[in-house]
Amino acid sequence: MPHEPQRIAMLSVHTSPLDQPGTGDAGGMNVYIAELARALARRGAEVEIFTRATSSALPESVHLDEHDDRVLVHHVPAGPFEGLDKNDLPAQLCAVTAGVLRVGAARPAGWFDVLHSHYWLSGQVGWLAAERWDVPLVHTMHTMARVKNAALAPGDSPEPATRVIGEEQVVAAADALVASTAEEGQDLVGMYDADPERVHVVAPGVDLGVFRPRADRAALRRELGLPVDRDVVLFAGRVQPLKAPDVLVRAMGVLRASGRPVPLLVVLGGPSGRATALTELQALAATSGVADDVRFHPPVARAELARWFAAADLVAVPSRSESFGLVAVEAQAAGTPVVASAVGGLRSVVQDGVSGRQVRGHDPAVWADALATALADPASRTTWRAGARRVAEQYGWDATAEQVLKVYALAAERRARVAV
Structure with missing residues (x-):
């Protein structure tokens, strides 16, 4: 099996791992990206996360954690800093892609080993960036339009066809897809015609030190x-x-x-x-x-x-x-x-x-x-x-990171095999 990737690019276009979960578009995905990045860093990887800048006051780049330089977050300018709804972001994907590639161009050739995109908007950007950098694209959906539309709340608006098509394209382009549960993996295959060999089930983790019972x-x-x-x-x-x-x-x-x-x-x-x-x-x-x-x-x-x-x-x-x-x-x-x-x-x-x-x-x-x-x-x-x-206690971020690194290696192996 190929060596474990040491330099990992992650894409989180529509929401930043620095945002407070529980409001706006920030939720479990933000926690997932931040905690996975930290766990990968503990295993010796260098992680760079790209997200869209939502304020002119944000620095171009900042460390995810103040006293740890192994995870870097890049704020990519794309469209107006404020006032853009998530549904407006497809029109800004070219600008986001240009910003991501601009950062990559400042690195030596072959700098990144793998690109891991999160949510379909990031997958669209990752599709192009992975081709430019000649690295495997690994994608995590987090949520899927067809699944959400099958369980709409009364009066809620369905996800648009634009998203469904975009998700289909990302599923087809990705070298590997990470699903959080077996059911999500089945949805990828059944609803999006994903290649079962590219779907890998890896459960997210939980910080068992922070989240613990209290005596009193x-x-x-x-x-x-x-x-x-x-x-x-x-x-x-x-x-x-x-x-x-x-x-x-x-x-x-x-x-x-x-x-x-x-x-x-x-x-x-x-x-x-x-x-x-x-x-x-x-x-x-x-x-x-x-x-x-x-x-x-x-x-x-x-x-x-x-x-x-x-x-x-x-x-x-x-x-x-x-x-x-x-x-x-x-x-x-x-x-x-x-x-x-x-x-x-x-x-x-x-x-x-x-x-x-x-x-x-x-x-x-x-x-x-x-x-x-x-x-x-x-x-x-x-x-x-x-x-x-x-x-x-069955879930831990270090175990998640270990499994994700194996997925990265398998994606690289698959990409190399297809290229021959």
């Missing part, structure tokens, strides 16, 4: 301003139809209307897509009669997020589509059971009856019953807490 949850709750004597259900993520926090708010309304105990629902996240998404969710809480039962809090840094997870009785992940479900793994690493939709990667990372519960569909009444049943059974939740940590 009562003290932790007091520090976070949470009630000690009331059940707490936590939602962490972007406030958008795909993540379905509205299902949880409506479920709280069902509990209130039926006279059952209502936990405190904490929504830890910011608006994504529509600027009014958060105010709309707050209005829904009011009209559902649970304005005082839902607390909204802006996104927090990773170490702080781990404390919120550990403080909650349950973490709810009601997503309509989820390629992996990093929030669920991180919550379980903190020793907190997860109640999750039985969709996508969540079917793999949340073990029903072991680390939490899987819920079929998005009927608020069904979710209300699932949450109420779990909260009314402290004995099961104690068992689930131990199970949650055990499940999370």
Whole structure:
């Protein structure tokens, strides 16, 4: 097998690994890219991440971590710095590609060993850059238009045909495709006609040191301003139809209307897509009669997020589509059971009856019953807490990096074979 790549270019066009997850377009993918880059660096690789500049105040290049020079982030100017929606970015891909190639041109020939693109917009740029640099293209989809369109929330807009076509092109061009779960790999083959030999399943990881159980949850709750004597259900993520926090708010309304105990629902996240998404969710809480039962809090840094997870009785992940479900793994690493939709990667990372519960569909009444049943059974939740940590311990970023390096080597081998 060819040697492990030592210089890796990563593309994250529409969102930066430096952005705060939980608002705008920043989410699990940002965490994935940053943590994978760090884990690759720990194995001796040099990683350069290219992302579109969203402010004139950003430096051209900056280290991902202040005291570690092994991961460099390049801010590529392309189009207006501000005001561009993700759906506007296809028109800027030529500009992004030019910026990426300009940085590459300043390097000696053959500098990069592999190019790893994330999300279809990056894949379009990577397709051209990999050809110019004569390196293998490895691509991770993170989400897929056809999968999302099959599970749209009521009133949500479908992903455009432009994206579907772009994804098909990237799948065909990539030397290797990294899927987070076997189900995602099957979707690539079944929905996008991917070559099965190019699809490699590599589970993302979790920082088991940061996300860990806490001994004194009562003290932790007091520090976070949470009630000690009331059940707490936590939602962490972007406030958008795909993540379905509205299902949880409506479920709280069902509990209130039926006279059952209502936990405190904490929504830890910011608006994504529509600027009014958060105010709309707050209005829904009011009209559902649970304005005082839902607390909204802006996104927090990773170490702080781990404390919120550990403080909650349950973490709810009601997503309509989820390629992996990093929030669920991180919550379980903190020793907190997860109640999750039985969709996508969540079917793999949340073990029903072991680390939490899987819920079929998005009927608020069904979710209300699932949450109420779990909260009314402290004995099961104690068992689930131990199970949650055990499940999370199966995932680690160093193991992810080791497997991804093998994919890089296989992609290089395939490219060399085809070139002969």
